[in-house]
Amino acid sequence: MAVFAKCKKKPRFRRGLADDEPYVHRYELDKATALLKELGAQIPDLLPYDPATYEKFPWKDKVVAAIDKLRAENEAEKASEAEE
Numbered sequence: 001m002a003v004f005a006k007c008k009k010k011p012r013f014r015r016g017l018a019d020d021e022p023y024v025h026r027y028e029l030d031k032a033t034a035l036l037k038e039l040g041a042q043i044p045d046l047l048p049y050d051p052a053t054y055e056k057f058p059w060k061d062k063v064v065a066a067i068d069k070l071r072a073e074n075e076a077e078k079a080s081e082a083e084e
Contacts (some may be wrong), residue, residue: 024046036043
């Protein structure tokens with residue numbers, strides 16, 4: 001039964017892993033890790049997150065530009081208020 005439980009819990013560990021550290025489902029990953037340790041199973045190594053392996057969303061550049069514009073406007077507004 002313990003061998004079967006070990007095999008059934010590794011997919012749960014992988015789901016908790018999500019996109020690797022730091023983008024994990026922390027609660028699920030911690031619970032699965034604790035359960036695997038309790039069963040004496042080997043804990044798979046976590047790979048570091050590599051943004052190069054993921055495709056950039058087509059709208060990302062527009063969102064970043066909009067955020068930068070809003071920040072600049074906000075800073076200009078604060079500067080004008082400070083002068084008054």
